[in-house]
Amino acid sequence: MKKIGVLALQGAVAEHMRSIAAAGGEPVAVKQTEQLDELDGLIIPGGESTTIGKLMRKYGFMEAIREFAAQGKPLFGTCAGLIVLAKRIEGQEEAHLGLMDMTVARNAFGRQRESFETDLPVKGIEDPVRAVFIRAPLIKEVSPEVDVLSVYKDEIVTARQGHLLVSSYHPELTDDYRLHAYFLKMAEEAAENR
Numbered sequence: 001m002k003k004i005g006v007l008a009l010q011g012a013v014a015e016h017m018r019s020i021a022a023a024g025g026e027p028v029a030v031k032q033t034e035q036l037d038e039l040d041g042l043i044i045p046g047g048e049s050t051t052i053g054k055l056m057r058k059y060g061f062m063e064a065i066r067e068f069a070a071q072g073k074p075l076f077g078t079c080a081g082l083i084v085l086a087k088r089i090e091g092q093e094e095a096h097l098g099l100m101d102m103t104v105a106r107n108a109f110g111r112q113r114e115s116f117e118t119d120l121p122v123k124g125i126e127d128p129v130r131a132v133f134i135r136a137p138l139i140k141e142v143s144p145e146v147d148v149l150s151v152y153k154d155e156i157v158t159a160r161q162g163h164l165l166v167s168s169y170h171p172e173l174t175d176d177y178r179l180h181a182y183f184l185k186m187a188e189e190a191a192e193n194r
């Protein structure tokens with residue numbers, strides 16, 4: 001069984017742990033960098049990207065997660081986690097981890113549409129996925145290395161670059177575990193190639 005960490009500094013941690021368990025993985029709440037060694041993949045949850053970024057710096061996670069990614073271990077960022085993984089954030093000088101070659105805009109759906117749910121077709125998953133958007137970011141631009149997995153109203157909301165997966169919505173707030181199952185498969189494949 002693959003061990004999947006959920007970065008437990010702030011945000012929707014318990015929900016991701018439940019979804020990983022339901023998809024057949026072993027979830028681990030990650031509070032210290034030493035825990036990364038035993039993992040096959042790591043989820044960076046939704047929450048507030050500035051807060052998560054600040055806590056990551058404080059507890060030494062920036063370097064540790066970059067090292068984790070350099071070993072080819074997969075990362076999955078949802079909502080704020082997507083912002084944390086991006087190389088470029090609109091209107092902000094500094095990125096956080098800066099790993100995935102894309103530009104993101106925070107809180108991009110505007111006031112009336114701050115929160116909503118929809119059924120979203122995702123490349124590689126058979127039927128549409130139930131997606132919950134909460135003050136969600138959008139992916140404004142991606143490099144050719146990034147594979148766009150879904151688009152909502154002409155905007156990119158799910159994408160993958162090799163071992164990096166991101167969604168601007170919260171797949172962990174529904175009983176639909178297929179995106180977590182997709183990530184588990186990425187972790188299995190990465191472990192075979194290590």
Ligand SMILES: NC(=O)CC[C@H](N)C(=O)O
Nearest residue numbers: 046047048049079080135
């Ligand atoms: N639900 C979320 O994770 C919201 C993300 C938040 N708006 C941010 O900019 O970090």
